[in-house]
Amino acid sequence: MLDSILKERDLLPILTHEDGTAVTPETWQKRREELLRALETYSYGVTPTIPVKVRGEVVEENVKAYANKALQQKVNITIETEHGEFTFPVWLFIPKRVEKPPVILHTAFRFGQPKADPPIRRVPVEEILDHGYALVSLPYGDVVNDNLHGDFSDGLAAYFGVTKENRKPDEWGKIGMWAYAASRTMDYLETRANELDIAHTAIIGHSRLGKTSLWAGAQDERFWCVISNDSGYGGAATSKHGSPDGEKSWHFGDWHNGNWDWCCNNFMDYIEKEDEKPYDQSWLLAAVAPRLLYVGSAVEDLWADPASEFISTLWASQAWEMLGKPGLITPDKMPEAGEVSADGDVGYHMRFGSHFLSREDWNNYIAFMDRHLGR
């Protein structure tokens, strides 16, 4: 049944190089580069690769956090490039009972001005710690604002000199900037490798930050496990022949909605031309291979087009299989609410309910990581 659904969707090939030759395990890295180049050119824009030095300063600390079970720190991360210095905060929560815990980097929602408290509203921090994971919370609004409509007046946008008027067609948008901050956070975490198992760092985000965690994880191979929660359009969901109820490029590119500034200007060339795009979101997922990938959907989250998130994941899974890894292991039918397919190196679930990063989602992601850590 799934074969015929995939056929109808007619998604772009993953295992064929741009020159028409077949992709093999030996040429996979070359194919990854091709996929990433297409995604940066047409969707997210090019991530700057200028040399960068990263340092962190612990500016607040609670050594007895969560009933003395954890160390909590606020760390100001400063990047230094030819443009000068830029600083953004992250919060670390490190469980005491585990020596060198694996890490979950959460790209977290927080709008408006920088705040003193960690961005952990509705995040089950204590459960995450009790499961033996360190949590790193990165508030996206402190990296660059999310005011929409091309407000590049602060954060990394101002630092790199991005402007609404002069943005080059493939110059990066805000998803790229948030993803860049996640990679710079990873640079900082490498300096804490004596306390943290940084080789096992997962990145997770919800919705627009699910799009961000996928783009960060696709580009930066230091992320061991890449998790997308309800990321939808411009995230995990293929937009090719998508559901009529799901978001479309014209919503995204609409000057009224204003979220076109998450992407580069080239993105606007394919408004209302979903099926003609020279790239696909399944490519974003495939670029994670052979590392771990988990895509979480919710059955009532029609705007994020859960069926298209599943189809994309299934299509991307062929990259893992070609590389000799178990990809997505799932019954031969579209998933129903409550179904979890997490036995391979690619996980997927269809949660009951609507658009949210819920306890149930966290529990599934943790169980998936636990299994891969042999816990």
Ligand code: GCU
């Ligand atoms: C809007 C947007 C989505 C996005 C979501 C979110 O609904 O259209 O693409 O995922 O916001 O980030 O919550």
